[in-house]
Amino acid sequence: MTRNLKVLGLALVAVFAISAVAASVASAETTSPGLFTFNVGANELATIDDEQEGINTFTLNGLAFTCGTVTTMGTPVKTKAAVPDEVEADTKGPASTDITFSYIFGPTNCHVVIAGLTKTVTITTNGCGAIWDAKTTVTKTGFENTALSTVECPINKKIEIHVYSEKAGEATTNCTYDIEAIAANTTVPGITLTNKSNTPGLPNDITADINTGTTVNNTIKSAVCGLNATENLVYKGELTIQATNEAGVLVDTSASA
Numbered sequence: 351m352t353r354n355l356k357v358l359g360l361a362l363v364a365v366f367a368i369s370a371v372a373a374s375v376a377s378a379e380t381t382s383p384g385l386f387t388f389n390v391g392a393n394e395l396a397t398i399d400d401e402q403e404g405i406n407t408f409t410l411n412g413l414a415f416t417c418g419t420v421t422t423m424g425t426p427v428k429t430k431a432a433v434p435d436e437v438e439a440d441t442k443g444p445a446s447t448d449i450t451f452s453y454i455f456g457p458t459n460c461h462v463v464i465a466g467l468t469k470t471v472t473i474t475t476n477g478c479g480a481i482w483d484a485k486t487t488v489t490k491t492g493f494e495n496t497a498l499s500t501v502e503c504p505i506n507k508k509i510e511i512h513v514y515s516e517k518a519g520e521a522t523t524n525c526t527y528d529i530e531a532i533a534a535n536t537t538v539p540g541i542t543l544t545n546k547s548n549t550p551g552l553p554n555d556i557t558a559d560i561n562t563g564t565t566v567n568n569t570i571k572s573a574v575c576g577l578n579a580t581e582n583l584v585y586k587g588e589l590t591i592q593a594t595n596e597a598g599v600l601v602d603t604s605a606s607a
Contacts, residue, residue: 384484384495384543385445386426388593389553389601392443396593396601398424400451400558406587410527410566411576413513415471418459422589424451427481437481437502449591450502452479462513464574469524470514478503478529483537484605495544495605498537499562501529511566513575525575527566527583538562543605546590553600556591 388396400422408415426446427437437450453475460471482497501509508530515522540562547554563584568576575581593603 379487379489381485381487383447384486384497385447385606386449386482386484386556386591387445387602387604387606388426388595389603390444390593390595394596395440395442396426396446396595398426398449398451398591398593398603400424400589400591402587402589406585408583408585410511410583411568411574411581413462413464413574415460415462415511417455417471417473419456420459421454421456422451424449424591429481429483447484449482450479451482452477458518461517464513464524468517470516470518470520472510472512472514472520474510474512476503476507476509478507478509482541484543486606494542496539497541497543497558497605498539499541500537501564503530523570525572526569527575527581528569529564529566529583538564543591545604545606553592554602554604555593556603556605558589558591560585560587560589 388398390396400420402420402422406417406420408417426441427448427450428439428441428446429437429448455473455475457472458470460473462469462471479502481500481502483500485496485498487494487496503509508528511525511527511529512520512523513525514520515524540560542559544557544559545554546557561584563582565580566583568579568581571577571579591603593601595601
């Protein structure tokens with residue numbers, strides 16, 4: 351089923367993009383489409399999951415949200431050439447340029463400290479996920495595998511972030527933020543992919559270092575939540591990307607040109 355893709359945007363991304371362009375000119379870098387590869391059969395559909403490494407952090411209006419375990423599942427896909435923000439179909443076989451991910455945040459695994467007091471934070475995805483588009487950048491000294499990300503949502507859905515006044519409860523809401531479409535056909539950089547060779551007998555996988563973000567709609571304006579209609583959110587984290595075949599067996603996974 352074709353899904354409409356909603357797009358993450360971030361003012362800070364402009365700064366990163368300018369720096370990246372300058373660095374590219376200086377070092378004669380070239381970027382081309384990359385591949386996620388999975389050791390599965392030509393007619394098999396790989397299943398991807400992210401194993402979280404450490405803690406995920408979200409910074410919003412100076413508030414540092416900390417989240418524990420996030421459940422993540424992914425599927426290799428290809429997108430339409432004419433409409434790059436729409437998924438065309440799942441991709442069977444050992445290679446794919448894109449992966450779609452769905453995320454589930456536990457009901458009590460996020461919190462924020464405000465004025466020395468811990469507050470409950472919930473992140474409700476409402477069926478929204480993300481699509482990662484693999485890229486490879488070649489320089490004079492080597493190459494780097496990266497990914498661009500785009501948020502996908504069902505029609506009329508959005509990601510909701512709520513900050514409550516209690517440490518363990520949802521009786522009173524302090525802040526509410528929404529993540530939805532900002533602009534069409536836009537992707538966000540900030541994901542570095544590193545192939546990891548594991549010990550013999552364990553399939554190889556990918557480490558994804560994430561430092562990216564979005565603009566969020568601020569629906570309760572205050573000194574704590576922010577006084578602007580939109581606020582900037584930055585997400586940092588590290589994930590291990592693994593894949594299984596249709597028999598449920600872990601297989602080698604890597605990123606490449």
